[in-house]
Amino acid sequence: MKKKTVLFVLILLFFFCFLIYPISFILVQSFYHNGEFTLEIIKIALTNYVLRKSIINTLLLGLIVVLTTTIIGVPLAFIFDRFTFRGKSILRILFLLPMIASPFVGSIGIKQILSRFGSLNILLIKMGLIETPISFIGSGFLGIVILQTLHLYPIMFLNISASLNNFDISVEEASYNLGANHFQTFFKIIFPLILPGYFAASSIIFIWSITDLGTPLVFEFNNLISVKIFHNLKDINTNPVGYALVFIILILTVFLFIFTKRYLEKTPYTTGKTAIQVKENILSGKKLIFLYLFLYFILFLSLIPHLTLILYSFSKKWFFSIFPQEYTTEYYKVVFTHRLTKAGILNSLFYSSLSTTIDIFLGFSIGYILSRWKIKGKGFLDILSMVPLVIPGIVLAFGYVASFSNTILDPKNNPIFLIILSYSLRRLPYLIRTTYSSFLQLDRSLEEASYSLGGDNKTTFRRIIFPLVSPGLFAGSILAFAFSLMEVSSSLILAVRERFYPISKVIYTLAGRVTDGPNTATSLGVIGMIVTGLCLFISTKIISKKIGEFFRIG
Amino acid sequence: MDREILNVENIDKSFDGKEVLKDINFSVYENDFFFILGPSGCGKTTLLRIIAGFLEPDKGRIILNKKDITKVPPNKRNIGFVFQNYALWPHMKVIDNIAYGLKIRRYTEDFIRKRLEEILKITKLEEVKNLYPSQISGGQQQRVALARALIINPQVLLLDEPLSNLDAKLRDDLRREIRRIHRETGVTMVYVTHDQKEAMTLAKRIGIMGEKEIIQIGSPYEIYSNPKNLFVASFVGDINVLKGRIIEKRQDILKIETNEGFFFAKFKKQINSENVFLCFRPESITVSEKINIIKGKMQDYEFYGDTVKINLITEKGNLIKIGIYTEDYDKFRKEGNIVFSIREDKIIILEE
Numbered sequence: 001m002k003k004k005t006v007l008f009v010l011i012l013l014f015f016f017c018f019l020i021y022p023i024s025f026i027l028v029q030s031f032y033h034n035g036e037f038t039l040e041i042i043k044i045a046l047t048n049y050v051l052r053k054s055i056i057n058t059l060l061l062g063l064i065v066v067l068t069t070t071i072i073g074v075p076l077a078f079i080f081d082r083f084t085f086r087g088k089s090i091l092r093i094l095f096l097l098p099m100i101a102s103p104f105v106g107s108i109g110i111k112q113i114l115s116r117f118g119s120l121n122i123l124l125i126k127m128g129l130i131e132t133p134i135s136f137i138g139s140g141f142l143g144i145v146i147l148q149t150l151h152l153y154p155i156m157f158l159n160i161s162a163s164l165n166n167f168d169i170s171v172e173e174a175s176y177n178l179g180a181n182h183f184q185t186f187f188k189i190i191f192p193l194i195l196p197g198y199f200a201a202s203s204i205i206f207i208w209s210i211t212d213l214g215t216p217l218v219f220e221f222n223n224l225i226s227v228k229i230f231h232n233l234k235d236i237n238t239n240p241v242g243y244a245l246v247f248i249i250l251i252l253t254v255f256l257f258i259f260t261k262r263y264l265e266k267t268p269y270t271t272g273k274t275a276i277q278v279k280e281n282i283l284s285g286k287k288l289i290f291l292y293l294f295l296y297f298i299l300f301l302s303l304i305p306h307l308t309l310i311l312y313s314f315s316k317k318w319f320f321s322i323f324p325q326e327y328t329t330e331y332y333k334v335v336f337t338h339r340l341t342k343a344g345i346l347n348s349l350f351y352s353s354l355s356t357t358i359d360i361f362l363g364f365s366i367g368y369i370l371s372r373w374k375i376k377g378k379g380f381l382d383i384l385s386m387v388p389l390v391i392p393g394i395v396l397a398f399g400y401v402a403s404f405s406n407t408i409l410d411p412k413n414n415p416i417f418l419i420i421l422s423y424s425l426r427r428l429p430y431l432i433r434t435t436y437s438s439f440l441q442l443d444r445s446l447e448e449a450s451y452s453l454g455g456d457n458k459t460t461f462r463r464i465i466f467p468l469v470s471p472g473l474f475a476g477s478i479l480a481f482a483f484s485l486m487e488v489s490s491s492l493i494l495a496v497r498e499r500f501y502p503i504s505k506v507i508y509t510l511a512g513r514v515t516d517g518p519n520t521a522t523s524l525g526v527i528g529m530i531v532t533g534l535c536l537f538i539s540t541k542i543i544s545k546k547i548g549e550f551f552r553i554g
Numbered sequence: 555m556d557r558e559i560l561n562v563e564n565i566d567k568s569f570d571g572k573e574v575l576k577d578i579n580f581s582v583y584e585n586d587f588f589f590i591l592g593p594s595g596c597g598k599t600t601l602l603r604i605i606a607g608f609l610e611p612d613k614g615r616i617i618l619n620k621k622d623i624t625k626v627p628p629n630k631r632n633i634g635f636v637f638q639n640y641a642l643w644p645h646m647k648v649i650d651n652i653a654y655g656l657k658i659r660r661y662t663e664d665f666i667r668k669r670l671e672e673i674l675k676i677t678k679l680e681e682v683k684n685l686y687p688s689q690i691s692g693g694q695q696q697r698v699a700l701a702r703a704l705i706i707n708p709q710v711l712l713l714d715e716p717l718s719n720l721d722a723k724l725r726d727d728l729r730r731e732i733r734r735i736h737r738e739t740g741v742t743m744v745y746v747t748h749d750q751k752e753a754m755t756l757a758k759r760i761g762i763m764g765e766k767e768i769i770q771i772g773s774p775y776e777i778y779s780n781p782k783n784l785f786v787a788s789f790v791g792d793i794n795v796l797k798g799r800i801i802e803k804r805q806d807i808l809k810i811e812t813n814e815g816f817f818f819a820k821f822k823k824q825i826n827s828e829n830v831f832l833c834f835r836p837e838s839i840t841v842s843e844k845i846n847i848i849k850g851k852m853q854d855y856e857f858y859g860d861t862v863k864i865n866l867i868t869e870k871g872n873l874i875k876i877g878i879y880t881e882d883y884d885k886f887r888k889e890g891n892i893v894f895s896i897r898e899d900k901i902i903i904l905e906e
Binding site for chain 2: 167168170171173174175176177178179180181184188189192193267
């Protein structure tokens with residue numbers, strides 16, 4: 001019992017120091033200026049012309065991306081749910097691919113296509129369609145929308161697919177049977193049933209979109225809250241505006257998260273399943289061609305950033321032409337020899353391994369405590385462990401910089417500890433949830449059978465519990481590792497000195513250099529993409545369909 | 555006979571080249587309670603879904619009230635359907651689930667309210683009408699599914715294994731409920747099940763389905779006492795089977811040789827082959843007489859109170875099951891053996 005209490009208290013302490021404290025610090029700083037309580041800072045944030053514009057832009061961005069991902073993701077989910085066609089299972093995986101590269105890396109590729117003298121303009125000029133190049137990217141806003149859409153629509157796809165999967169086809173048939181037509185059935189039955197899933201997906205997409213830092217930075221679009229926060233870091237101690245902006249984004253995400261969760265709890269729509277033979281929707285002829293055209297078009301669009309990235313990484317010269325003029329593999333060698341990239345790779349591997357180790361340990365312990373222990377304050381731990389879901393990376397990182405400045409942990413001196421912590425905290429809820437649900441599914445009697453046959457606590461744990469829970473944990477930790485490896489916002493914010501740069505920051509830095517920097521950056525990006533893809537693939541193999549749960553609320 | 559209301563004619567259906575239904579034919583009469591009874595996977599649900607219009611047959615026609623509806627979409631058929639999993643809409647209250655069909659048909663609110671009252675009363679759902687499907691019991695969900703299909707006054711009500719998701723006790727209760735509802739509403743029902751007890755106790759007529767095909771149609775009594783083949787015979791109730799050969803035929807008396815000796819059977823139907831199965835139900839026996847005697851050792855028994863079923867093994871090694879009144883038990887015992895005679899009028903002869 002005493003050991004238990006110690007572990008429990010230590011875990012609570014951990015959350016307090018590295019989650020509650022930094023967040024509270026931000027809250028306090030947003031309302032206290034020069035030791036006095038004031039609403040002045042919030043007022044400035046809301047009334048200052050530039051800041052207000054950033055806030056409006058941010059909200060607009062989130063809403064537009066929700067809309068665009070809806071347009072792509074929802075039809076896609078319906079197609080995959082309703083029709084049988086060749087190559088369906090491979091296509092399903094291909095449509096998830098866009099998730100593996102962060103939009104931030106992809107945006108380097110897209111810039112090459114859409115810029116004033118990029119491939120698309122050159123193509124249009126050569127075809128004689130235009131005479132002077134068009135500014136596709138413009139201020140950069142459109143670029144961000146495109147990149148985020150192509151990156152985030154799989155979340156919509158996954159969630160709507162899951163919703164459609166949740167109810168049996170007979171629910172629809174019952175409606176037809178009672179005289180309703182397709183239109184009535186859609187609006188009275190199908191739509192209300194997928195609404196919760198749609199809502200959940202929309203709020204995740206909205207939150208991801210408005211807290212994305214990397215993409216707007218690459219497109220140099222400054223009038224967004226996330227970028228403003230990033231630039232305010234430099235004078236964090238003198239200018240309180242950063243706090244106010246962080247506060248606003250925090251309020252937005254927390255509110256949206258709680259609202260979504262409440263809504264989902266109220267509407268747990270599932271029905272029993274039957275193994276009936278559904279009307280054969282094997283398409284043929286014109287319809288099939290139409291379907292393939294649509295699917296491959298979307299797929300092509302969503303893979304453009306990745307394909308360009310790969311092309312870029314192999315290019316030696318790529319100016320004023322549709323495709324690179326010369327190719328080389330040189331930059332892949334550079335990646336492993338260049339001082340900055342070499343350090344970046346090693347740093348990221350180090351940070352990610354450690355943060356994943358922490359995640360495994362904490363995820364398992366907390367999952368176990370929540371499902372098996374009877375201890376006071378368990379409910380509190382339950383809430384605490386889900387808080388990181390609500391806290392955007394940019395907010396947490398800002399909180400770290402703010403609250404640990406001028407302490408031993410000051411990221412300006414040595415950010416290793418805080419980077420690792422921020423990585424692990426962000427992914428912790430997923431691991432807790434995986435183990436927690438594994439424990440819940442683990443029938444108590446399996447353990448009791450072991451006890452009745454003479455197994456003690458230790459043996460039972462080692463021989464029964466751990467082997468049964470570990471697949472989920474393993475899959476979860478691979479994913480956590482992959483995400484940490486390419487994590488953007490904390491990496492950009494916390495790593496200040498070059499020798500601590502993780503991969504993302506190296507890519508960002510190199511992409512900004514004029515000479516051959518972008519080539520090296522893209523090569524590194526491609527390598528990262530491959531590693532992430534592999535990790536995703538492995539964990540999908542292990543936990544198969546449940547992969548969607550990592551991208552859902554609820 | 556009553557008026558024919560539904561005709562299923564020459565229905566064929568395959569999935570991915572695999573034949574599921576083959577030349578299905580039957581008619582359902584007004585006020586009928588028609589059962590399709592068959593083992594799981596024999597295609598009976600597919601058949602029901604074709605009648606409802608969720609599937610199209612490869613061949614054949616569905617006639618409803620003398621009108622060919624084979625190509626009519628399900629929402630224009632006015633055929634009720636009770637799904638195996640109920641298919642209640644989780645986002646609607648019980649009352650909205652039930653009223654759905656009427657609202658779609660744009661009846662006046664007054665009419666809908668009246669009709670709802672009626673149906674809620676028949677199905678005894680008044681108390682739960684404002685709850686959601688997830689808040690009511692399995693039996694109640696079942697009744698909501700029934701009510702929802704009944705309210706549109708369907709020409710025919712199709713029920714797809716409606717009781718299979720309930721536990722045994724509830725199933726018995728609801729079986730009675732369904733019979734009562736059939737009586738009170740007079741709606742024509744076509745009911746699919748694999749549970750022979752359900753079919754035998756409820757049906758007016760039963761169609762026994764083997765793999766892909768309907769083998770025999772008749773009243774429960776006809777099917778039980780005069781099965782067309784071994785499959786039907788053993789699907790409805792217990793039956794004993796002895797291999798035999800017809801060696802003599804005098805008027806309607808057959809003399810059959812088996813490895814248990816000779817048996818005499820009164821059997822009116824035409825028998826074409828010589829080699830046959832001699833079958834009898836456990837209860838088709840009497841205290842031993844001069845002929846048709848079987849003797850065996852008791853292996854075990856199932857005691858039901860008023861009756862007892864005894865499993866015997868004969869000297870020749872045949873396993874026989876008989877059912878007798880408990881009070882008659884002593885009459886069948888002779889020197890440590892069980893001895894009885896098969897009633898000659900109850901022997902069923904089936905061709906090989």
